[in-house]
Amino acid sequence: AAMTISTYEEMGQVNTYVLLPMSFLCGTFFSVHTLPEVVRYFIQLLPLTHTSYLLRGISLGQPIALESLGVLALYAIILFMAARWAFLRLTK
Structure with missing residues (x-):
């Protein structure tokens, strides 16, 4: 996110629209099995869900x-590939 935003306020938008909902929906505070099935399929694609599974299992x-x-x-x-591409684009 830091390579694509230009102001500090834009980082607040990333936190509000991406990180905050992901922290509540990805099994951090409650089980994703209680969510509707359609939503659960989308939640299973997010990285925080799998991080929560691993940390809870460990x-x-x-x-x-x-x-x-x-x-x-x-x-x-x-x-990593996206960050590399963005970095190379900025340095040209």
Whole structure:
């Protein structure tokens, strides 16, 4: 976000419209299984959902969810490539 915004106020919009809803919907405070099925499919695509699954599983001594690790690795690769592209675009 820092490479695409131009003012501090725009970062507030990212927090308001992206991070805040994601923190409430992605299983951080309550189970995503209580959400409607249509919403749950969308929530399963977000990275915070899988981070919550992994952290909850580790804290409870459960096996690591490989699906969540895969989703987070995919996000890391995609976002790294997007950040690289944005950085190269700014430096030209």
